[in-house]
Amino acid sequence: MKFNKLTDYHLEGKAVMVRLDLNVPLKDGRILDESRIQAALPTLEYLLEKKARLAIMSHLGRPKGKADPALSLAPVGERLAELLGREVVLVRDYEEEPADQVFKQLGKNQIMLLENLRFHAAETANDPDFASHLIKGFDLYVNDAFGAAHRAHASVVAAPQLLPEAKRTPGFLMEKEIAALSLVRDQAKAPFVVVIGGAKVADKIGVILNLINSCNDLLIGGAMAYTFLRYLGVEVGASRVESDKMDLVEAIYRNAKARKVTIHLPCDHIAATAFEPNAAPLSVAGESLPSGLMGLDIGPKTLAAYQALIRSAATVFWNGPLGVFEWDAFAAGSLGIAQAMAESKAYTVVGGGESVAALHKAGAGARIDHISTGGGASLEFLEGVTLPGLKALELES
Ligand code: ADP
Ligand code: MG
DSSP states (O other): OOOOOGGGSOOTTOEEEEEOOOOOOEETTEESOOHHHHHHHHHHHHHHHTTOEEEEEOOOSOOTTSOOGGGOSHHHHHHHHHHHTSOEEEEOOTTTSOHHHHHHHSOTTOEEEEOOGGGSHHHHTTOHHHHHHHHTTOSEEEEOOGGGTTSOOIIIIIHHHTSOGGGEEEOHHHHHHHHHHHHHHHOOOSSEEEEEOSSOHHHHHHHHHHHTTTOSEEEEOTTHHHHHHHHTTOOBTTOOOOGGGHHHHHHHHHHHHHTTOEEEOOSEEEEESSSOTTOOOEEEESSOBOTTOEEEEEOHHHHHHHHHHHHTOSEEEEESOSSOTTSGGGOHHHHHHHHHHHHOSSEEEEESHHHHHHHHHTTOGGGSSEEOSOHHHHHHHHHTOOOHHHHTTOOOO
């Protein structure tokens, strides 16, 4: 895929509309985690340094097409103002009047922030009239919202499609995500180790089937592992098993065999009698679990084996926690994987909301080569799906 480059533009005095993913978790108007705001800063700071005039738009949460004060971007705007040292003006009524009408009236040092795009049903409907209200009159459209690139929404697809090629470009975060994920998907150096955990087989099947084409070892953990073990006829006690997904597991084994990929499953567990935060952790040696026990984390022997594979890998991709890492007694597996990745000389990439949280809990974030900001978007990218938001930015020739 070929794209324009933000660094190729002359930006002084230009009106630039930037689509960001500022979808941060909020509680009572407080930002719980500002990583997505931080990830947007390089592009914003560059635009300001080059003296562009800045307008920003984003979604937040799922307000279902109508205004919801709890999902206002106001707290995000305040934080942006602090971080950028500029006044940020929140604009609400851009559905009635094109956004550039208000923009023209702002001072040249004021930044315009459009209120939550998803307050308007036209956004998720990919409505071209709404899209035109968003970007009409702007000199340049920059899309840095990798986390929204898998959505065919107005601000992501219809808007850039209304513009000539020269007026739309990815931002720096988007470029970085594409480069890192392309490396994993298309050019991973062997030994290539893929670690997949998390709750559901169905969520990960696409990624697994695509990465099986190029990886050497597939390390399975999390609740998913129990569906795999069950498929092999192993007793898994009260562990979470998706018995209707055995055909998917079968497809994975069939493809792995054809591609000579080794699938690794837990050979010991940390289990409990109930799915509860204060459940007592019980160590279970061996791959099977007695009845009444559910596996909530991989055991120490499994962790050591997985860590050894990660240490000797050249490329590692990780998505999905290996246990219920939110509860300390069942976090060792996920934190240990994070630690091994941080110590590995391999090119390391982590994607997925909970996996990234586990990585930070382990304090390992700084030593990972790329932490994807896009949960669903990064998985779809690695599945080999053409993301609509990227297609809308792509250059024809
Ligand atoms: P990501 O957001 O990184 O893609 P997922 O959404 O697939 O990850 O899954 C994360 C969830 O899976 C976590 O909240 C974790 O508690 C849960 N999980 C992991 N292992 C188990 C297990 N053995 N049993 C039940 N839930 C699990
Ligand atoms: Mg998740």
